[in-house]
Amino acid sequence: MKLKHDDPEYIAATRLMILGEWDNAEIAFQKLAKTYDESAFIQMALGNIAYGRGHLDDAVDFYDQAIQRKSDFGNAYYKKGVCLYRMGFLQQALATFEEILKLEGQSHAMADYFIGLINNFLGKDAKAMEAFADLRSCSPQSKIANYYMAQLLYKQHRFGEAAELLGELLEATPAFAEVQFQMGKTLLAMHKNFEAIKHYKKALELNPDDNRSKSALELLTDVQWP
Secondary structure, three states: OOOOOOOHHHHHHHHHHHOOOHHHHHHHHHHHHHHOOOOHHHHHHHHHHHHHOOOHHHHHHHHHHHHHHOOOOHHHHHHHHHHHHHHOOHHHHHHHHHHHHOOOOOOOHHHHHHHHHHHHHOOOHHHHHHHHHHHHHHOOOOOHHHHHHHHHHHHOOOHHHHHHHHHHHHHHOOOOHHHHHHHHHHHHHOOOHHHHHHHHHHHHHHOOOOHHHHHHHHHHHOOOOO
């Protein structure tokens, strides 16, 4: 039977899930699953409940059930990929996120993020760069892609391009201590020592426990930093 979104039992079950009443929500949706046995949305809800309870194996099973019922269910692919990523199954997670890119007319910005992140972990720099570039293109408001792209460019000794990306990120989030440190490191590689010192100082101001910035400042200034 096709799911009726105005079904009072479905509305009540959804409310329980939103409130985080996982036990009661699970009971309610399991009951609905018997009535609407072909509904991908019911299986998705059961997956979300399992995810909320930290039962990632069960969540993956429910998301698979949702995908079996609705093969273009991008959100189910995404949540399954997140579960697999959190479980440490990076190759399986990567394949799942890549499936989202094959679906037409669906947003995939966060899929690009995880594809870039996983490829970065796996040492596949070119694929990571491609995914982060796609993320930056389709979600220009989000500057987090700049951070990872800058790291990859730094590895290639493309310091000027890396500094440009970090500069954009710092305009949006100047209190991001790690980016201040990365900018200092990048400028130092470009032999712009005075500019590097400014960013190391800012990084240390934002994070007094950052021994990397402290060591860099002591090396560059011959001053013992507290």
